[in-house]
Amino acid sequence: MKAKARTIRSILWAIIALTVMSSCNQQKDEENISSKAVHMKVDSRPVKAELTAPPFVPKPVGNRAPQKLIVDMEIIEEEGDLADGVRYVFWTFGGTVPGSFIRGRVGDVVEFTLKNHPDNKLPHNIDLHAVTGQGGGAEASFVAPGQQKTFKFKLINPGLYVYHCATAPVGMHIANGMYGLILVEPVGGLPPVDREYYVMQGDFYTKGKHGDPGLQPFDMQKAYDEHADYVLFNGKVGALTGDGRLTAKVGETVRLFVGNGGPNLVSSFHVIGEIFDKVYIEGGSATNYNVQTTLIPAGGAAIVEFKVEVPSNLILVDHALFRTFNKGALGVLEVTGEENPVVFEGEVLEGIYQPEGPTIQKVPVETVAEAPAKVLTKEEKMELGKKVYNTSCFACHLPNGEGLANAFPPLAKSDYLNKNVDKAIDIVLRGLSGEITVNGQKYNSQMPAQVLSDQEVASVLTFIYNSWGNNGTEFTEEQVRAKR
Ligand code: CU
Secondary structure, X not given: OHHHHHHHHHHHHHHHXXXXXHHHHHHHHHHHHHHHHXXXXXXXXXXXXXXXOOOOOOOOOOOOOOEEEEEEEEEEEEEEEEEOOEEEEEEEEOOOOOOOEEEEEOOOEEEEXXXXXXXXXXXXXXXXXXXXXXXXXXXXXXXOOOOEEEEEEEOOOOEEEEEEOOOOOXXXXXXXXXXXXXXXXXXXXXXXXXXXXXXXXXXXXXXXXXXXXXXXXXOHHHHHHOOOOEEEEOOOOOOOOHHHOEEEEOOOEEEEEEEXXXXXXXXXXXXXXXXXXXXXXXXXXXXXXXXXXEEEOOOEEEEEEEEOOOOEEEEEEEOOOHHHHOOOOEEEEEEEOOOOOOOOOOOXXXXXXXXXXXXXXXXXXXXXXXXXXXXXXXXXXXXXXXXXXXXXXXXXXXXXXXXXXXXXXXXXXXXXXXXXXXXXXXXXXXXXXXXXXXXXXXXXXXXXXXXXXXXXXXXXXXXXXXXXXOOOOOOOXXXXXXXX
């Protein structure tokens, strides 16, 4: 019996040792891949690389042999939307922010031609982090308007890499949108998935405040101070919401190629309502599993993968959340299909994590258990109302009721409030959405219903109507009760 137990034990040890050795070998393979890749044979017939605009990516490389890839990219300086009503002069690789997605495999030789459009005003270049060589190609590609430059490199390390302009002032060229991603797939290609998307974060600095309309010039001082007015996915507030939202069906596997152009801020990339089954950390070969939030450095990337199990609107965010709800870093991945109550069962409420710009979710205000039965005086309502306002309302409408341009209407001196006294209680109880005009400005945001007691509703409305130049209406608990 003893001998048998010993034999089993030896077999187990052998299995463990083999497993450890094979994972060590795998690691060695990864470490040595670049020296191997240098000598990989390349099919010398040139193939034009497929380039795609975000959020799309070119076809996977699959199991093909190394090729000679021809990449033609044009730099275009052009005015576009930073947000609805906010214009900005972007400098782009291929006409989009982020720039065109490039996809190859380890061992490919890339012949890269960079054109600088004749209508452009400035010289530019490209530094690709996937390049081993001087400046990542920056010197070799430095090109004046109306000119073009060609240089050549071999992809010797697999991974997801950032490219960017490196013309002085470098930070400014990047801040204006000059960055993108190049994917170098490993030997045999990445495992197949159902959906792949291209998302890249960047921070923007404008002369005006966030949301100030019209053409906004770049602000060098704010960029220097790292005070971003906009933090965006794919170069525009709402690029990945509404018609631009990403989509998937229940049961599918999704792979996001996520980059961060910076120039200044690191991204705490997170998808609300999902867990990353797998993360290629920093876009390299090491993988982590079951991750909530992954850090993406400025000038870095990550590949995240997950299977979508239930229908929902997954929200892509930088979990430094003021960037999401107040500076624009918010995207949506809409998952449609059959409910699966085994995985999730519960009420789906509108108004939580709304993609239409900065909004606040329902904040239940604790109702005092022994609420006074007596009717509050106006002064008492003002006092309670101010407290409620500072808990539930101020985040959107701001402490002095002035609102946020293009997002949240002002409550101060509000012609809308003063002529709609009848509607006010309804708005607090049930929320308000759709276009309204306040003091001559159009707003189209969504205010969620508020969870408040009758006394709190009467008090907060009394406070609002008796502050900031409004018409002094006083509200009572009975009025609120009647509207419930
Ligand atoms: Cu440039």
